[in-house]
Amino acid sequence: MHSLDKRFLNEIKRVLPSHTILLSEEQRKPYECDGLSGYRALPGAVLLPDTVDVVQKILALCQRYQIPVVARGAGTGLSGGATPHPEGVLLSMARFNQVLSIDQVAATARVQPGVRNLAISEAVADFGLYYAPDPSSQIACTIGGNVAENAGGVHCLKYGLTVHNVVSAQVVLMGGEILEIGGEALDNPGYDLLAAFVGSEGMLGVVTEVTVRLLPRPIAAKALMSSFDSTEDAAAAVARIIAEGIIPAGLEMMDNPAIVAAEDFVSAGYPRDAAAILLCELDGGIEEVETDVATVSRLLLDCGAIDVRVAQDESERARFWSGRKNAFPAVGRISPDYYCIDGTIPRRMLGKVLAGIADLATQYQLKVANVFHAGDGNLHPLILYDAGKPGEFERTEALGADILQLCVRAGGTITGEHGVGLEKIDQMCVQFGAGELEQFHALKKVFDPDGLLNPGKAVPTLSRCAEFNAMHVHGGHLPHPELPRF
Amino acid sequence: MADTFRTLSCHGFDSRLQVSDFTQTLAETVREASASGDPLCIQGGNTKKFLGREPVGKPCFMSGYAGVTNYEPTELVITAKAGTTLMAIEATLAEAGQMLPFEPPGFGVDATIGGTIACGLSGPARPYRGAARDLVLGITCINGNGQILKFGGQVMKNVAGYDVSRLMVGAMGTLGIMTEISLKVLPTPKQTKTLVFECSSSAGLKKMTSLFARSIPVTASAWHDDFLRIRLSGVKDSVDAAAAELGGEFDPDGDQFWQKLKEHRLDFFNGPGSLWRLSLKPKNEVLPLTDPYLIEWGGGLYWVKTSRPPSDLIKIAASAGGYITRFNGGDRTENLSGLGDVGMRLNQQLKKGFDPQNILNPGRLFA
Ligand SMILES: Cc1cc2nc3c(=O)[nH]c(=O)nc-3n(C[C@H](O)[C@H](O)[C@H](O)COP(=O)(O)OP(=O)(O)OC[C@H]3O[C@@H](n4cnc5c(N)ncnc54)[C@H](O)[C@@H]3O)c2cc1C
Numbered sequence: 121m122h123s124l125d126k127r128f129l130n131e132i133k134r135v136l137p138s139h140t141i142l143l144s145e146e147q148r149k150p151y152e153c154d155g156l157s158g159y160r161a162l163p164g165a166v167l168l169p170d171t172v173d174v175v176q177k178i179l180a181l182c183q184r185y186q187i188p189v190v191a192r193g194a195g196t197g198l199s200g201g202a203t204p205h206p207e208g209v210l211l212s213m214a215r216f217n218q219v220l221s222i223d224q225v226a227a228t229a230r231v232q233p234g235v236r237n238l239a240i241s242e243a244v245a246d247f248g249l250y251y252a253p254d255p256s257s258q259i260a261c262t263i264g265g266n267v268a269e270n271a272g273g274v275h276c277l278k279y280g281l282t283v284h285n286v287v288s289a290q291v292v293l294m295g296g297e298i299l300e301i302g303g304e305a306l307d308n309p310g311y312d313l314l315a316a317f318v319g320s321e322g323m324l325g326v327v328t329e330v331t332v333r334l335l336p337r338p339i340a341a342k343a344l345m346s347s348f349d350s351t352e353d354a355a356a357a358v359a360r361i362i363a364e365g366i367i368p369a370g371l372e373m374m375d376n377p378a379i380v381a382a383e384d385f386v387s388a389g390y391p392r393d394a395a396a397i398l399l400c401e402l403d404g405g406i407e408e409v410e411t412d413v414a415t416v417s418r419l420l421l422d423c424g425a426i427d428v429r430v431a432q433d434e435s436e437r438a439r440f441w442s443g444r445k446n447a448f449p450a451v452g453r454i455s456p457d458y459y460c461i462d463g464t465i466p467r468r469m470l471g472k473v474l475a476g477i478a479d480l481a482t483q484y485q486l487k488v489a490n491v492f493h494a495g496d497g498n499l500h501p502l503i504l505y506d507a508g509k510p511g512e513f514e515r516t517e518a519l520g521a522d523i524l525q526l527c528v529r530a531g532g533t534i535t536g537e538h539g540v541g542l543e544k545i546d547q548m549c550v551q552f553g554a555g556e557l558e559q560f561h562a563l564k565k566v567f568d569p570d571g572l573l574n575p576g577k578a579v580p581t582l583s584r585c586a587e588f589n590a591m592h593v594h595g596g597h598l599p600h601p602e603l604p605r606f
Numbered sequence: 607m608a609d610t611f612r613t614l615s616c617h618g619f620d621s622r623l624q625v626s627d628f629t630q631t632l633a634e635t636v637r638e639a640s641a642s643g644d645p646l647c648i649q650g651g652n653t654k655k656f657l658g659r660e661p662v663g664k665p666c667f668m669s670g671y672a673g674v675t676n677y678e679p680t681e682l683v684i685t686a687k688a689g690t691t692l693m694a695i696e697a698t699l700a701e702a703g704q705m706l707p708f709e710p711p712g713f714g715v716d717a718t719i720g721g722t723i724a725c726g727l728s729g730p731a732r733p734y735r736g737a738a739r740d741l742v743l744g745i746t747c748i749n750g751n752g753q754i755l756k757f758g759g760q761v762m763k764n765v766a767g768y769d770v771s772r773l774m775v776g777a778m779g780t781l782g783i784m785t786e787i788s789l790k791v792l793p794t795p796k797q798t799k800t801l802v803f804e805c806s807s808s809a810g811l812k813k814m815t816s817l818f819a820r821s822i823p824v825t826a827s828a829w830h831d832d833f834l835r836i837r838l839s840g841v842k843d844s845v846d847a848a849a850a851e852l853g854g855e856f857d858p859d860g861d862q863f864w865q866k867l868k869e870h871r872l873d874f875f876n877g878p879g880s881l882w883r884l885s886l887k888p889k890n891e892v893l894p895l896t897d898p899y900l901i902e903w904g905g906g907l908y909w910v911k912t913s914r915p916p917s918d919l920i921k922i923a924a925s926a927g928g929y930i931t932r933f934n935g936g937d938r939t940e941n942l943s944g945l946g947d948v949g950m951r952l953n954q955q956l957k958k959g960f961d962p963q964n965i966l967n968p969g970r971l972f973a
């Protein structure tokens with residue numbers, strides 16, 4: 121049975137039709153986790169509003185009865201950001217699925233938060249426009265979830281993350297007030313509250329409308345695939361391309377285990393014996409792309425590429441990318457389970473950190489496949505494990521935590537695009553000190569004084585960090601990494 | 607100044623942060639100010655003292671704290687102490703063939719990177735290459751409690767914690783004193799070319815706005831005094847192809863024009879009256895203005911010179927869905943316009959969340 125206050129539920133029933141209030145266990149079950157399926161909880165109730173007015177009323181009631189609220193888009197998040205609260209309401213924004221207006225002059229689109237990422241580009245395609253941030257989950261994930269996580273994608277190296285491509289948003293605050301943030305002017309008065317909201321993981325307010333900036337489709341785009349017999353050479357090539365003054369639209373790396381898995385799955389034409397491949401996409405004007413393709417090909421060969429292939433037509437370009445885009449499910453086929461890590465490091469540390477990850481994997485006796493946004497230094501080591509084997513998931517989590525610490529030590533961060541959520545709450549104690557955490561809590565308090573939105577996520581309490589850090593010796597190593605924690 | 611390692615110990619656990627003596631002393635100053643309630647006035651190069659509301663408080667000098675602390679061209683990131691001059695940063699980048707994509711105005715040779723980011727002003731490239739806020743990757747700052755804090759970092763993608771670094775942009779030093787800043791930089795385009803067209807403001811505006819939806823390497827646009835100028839940047843062949851497509855005349859003094867526009871050294875800016883800035887969503891219809899004006903940013907920004915009271919301008923800006931700020935000259939006591947009641951309240955609470963005693967540049971951004 122659900123655990124919510126009866127009086128609260130009675131009031132909710134007055135603002136929402138009964139078929140949009142899910143209370144039975146069977147109805148709530150599909151919402152018990154997001155893409156990080158190791159964390160689960162049944163929400164007290166699932167609510168499915170479809171007007172802003174009703175969202176306002178729900179949040180007012182939740183404030184009055186002090187009921188926790190977790191917003192949910194498509195539930196593809198990989199850090200447990202949308203994991204329900206057992207005593208709270210899960211607010212599904214999925215029914216807010218309309219593109220409200222498209223402004224061809226300013227090249228913007230106003231959409232509801234439940235609109236899928238790819239649906240925006242589809243809706244504006246006839247105008248020769250598109251929405252640039254393209255997470256691999258773009259067929260499913262929502263723009264509301266993208267704003268909450270500051271989602272990135274393959275094309276973010278050149279075109280920026282969600283924060284660079286959203287111009288304004290409407291949010292409903294806990295308590296029910298509406299706040300308009302950002303604006304369609306190119307700058308706006310007051311503090312940049314939009315910047316605070318993007319990437320805030322549903323902790324500050326519920327996003328009810330988003331205006332995104334659209335870009336004209338580039339006239340030309342070409343993809344190159346190059347193979348290397350060492351990951352260090354491939355990593356060096358990444359830096360060389362950038363040093364030459366070229367910003368590719370995408371620059372992705374896959375290591376041998378990922379190459380083989382992808383090849384077995386979709387036959388993208390990748391060389392199975394290469395230690396690493398680099399996929400590079402160049403776009404722009406016809407002349408620009410031709411020049412850049414020639415330059416990049418030369419640089420790749422200079423850096424020791426054993427083979428460089430330029431896609432000859434659109435279908436070959438699509439095939440090159442198909443392996444990358446299907447890399448996660450491909451890895452899913454070769455291992456009963458996999459765990460996706462999301463650290464970012466300075467590009468120049470790529471070679472060293474990849475070697476460090478390999479060492480750690482050996483130490484933990486686990487296999488790791490690497491598929492990642494090399495141009496941004498955003499790593500996605502996929503740890504292969506079998507949840508059925510006792511202790512293996514715990515070892516996997518410990519290896520993941522060590523990899524993130526390695527990223528922090530290399531001058532990077534514990535999350536590039538997937539967010540902290542529940543998953544990396546302890547690693548926040550590695551990345552930040554007490555002062556920063558206090559400042560985060562002060563910021564949160566401005567928008568949600570009672571701490572009802574997504575409680576327990578994204579920013580750890582000071583006492584939790586004190587406990588976590590007490591378990592660790594300095595230098596970022598667990599006293600006994602071989603021992604399972606808990 | 608010698609950087610020393612210190613271990614800051616608070617709340618029973620340690621966080622290791624590299625803190626310079628300067629920063630440590632400054633934090634001490636802020637803690638004293640916070641205890642006494644006496645405001646501090648953060649001063650960079652003192653080049654933008656006309657901007658915003660009247661500065662008050664004991665000056666707190668940043669320009670001595672200068673120097674690029676980390677620059678690795680292949681990372682596309684530069685990190686510098688907040689008092690480093692904009693010119694020094696631009697010179698360092700130029701040596702490696704790179705630049706600050708948002709082309710910030712300096713309004714004087716002494717402008718510092720701290721003041722530049724605090725003001726959040728961007729130059730002619732803004733609609734095409736992003737604003738100051740788009741390029742800030744990380745900062746070290748001192749909040750109103752005198753705590754030394756580090757947010758973001760030197761990497762392109764980072765979603766750990768709220769994006770406090772971006773919050774500092776345009777805050778005019780009211781949320782914290784920045785001591786170190788990391789910015790994303792870009793390669794300088796190999797070729798730039800400015801085209802000039804003689805046309806009415808209405809025709810010029812239509813041409814500017816039409817470029818947003820076209821795949822053309824535009825990096826600046828402005829209409830003034832019956833001339834529209836469009837800057838193209840990129841590889842030579844693409845720039846030439848785009849120039850051929852757009853028509854117009856080649857302007858040999860183009861680079862100078864954009865520089866003067868950015869630094870407000872065109873004759874227009876010397877005319878009588880206060881300088882007003884109207885920021886709005888780019889539209890095809892020219893605003894019904896009777897005073898001299900200049901349009902840039904693809905129609906998203908109007909500069910207006912007038913000695914008359916601003917009531918008409920406020921109406922015009924509002925009816926176009928934009929907002930207006932007094933940029934230079936005249937009465938500086940007006941409060942920030944364009945924020946609704948909820949927005950204003952949250953702005954004030956946010957200020958409190960960072961600076962509970964209201965000692966950092968109090969009243970510079972809003973009352
Ligand atoms: C196969 C796969 C590939 C992926 N690839 C990428 C990738 O390339 N890049 C990338 O960045 N991410 C990627 N992700 C992660 C995920 O898709 C993104 O984080 C996405 O932005 C989540 O969107 P969602 O609609 O599914 O949000 P959810 O998972 O439903 O929610 C995510 C967070 O947003 C909050 N939220 C959702 N909607 C709202 C709202 N309207 N208002 C306020 N808060 C809200 C939730 O509370 C939660 O904290 C991938 C995930 C999968 C499964």
Ligand SMILES: Cc1cc2nc3c(=O)[nH]c(=O)nc-3n(C[C@H](O)[C@H](O)[C@H](O)COP(=O)(O)OP(=O)(O)OC[C@H]3O[C@@H](n4cnc5c(N)ncnc54)[C@H](O)[C@@H]3O)c2cc1C
Binds near residue numbers: 653720
């Ligand atoms: C003794 C004295 C008396 C003065 N009396 C007056 C007076 O009566 N009237 C008057 O108009 N001016 C006066 N000034 C000038 C006034 O101090 C400056 O206008 C003020 O310091 C702001 O400098 P600025 O805006 O030019 O700084 P800029 O460097 O141009 O900076 C612009 C903005 O950025 C902020 N800023 C700069 N660096 C940082 C940083 N690192 N972190 C965060 N924020 C930053 C500044 O506070 C300011 O808001 C006086 C100065 C002194 C030294």
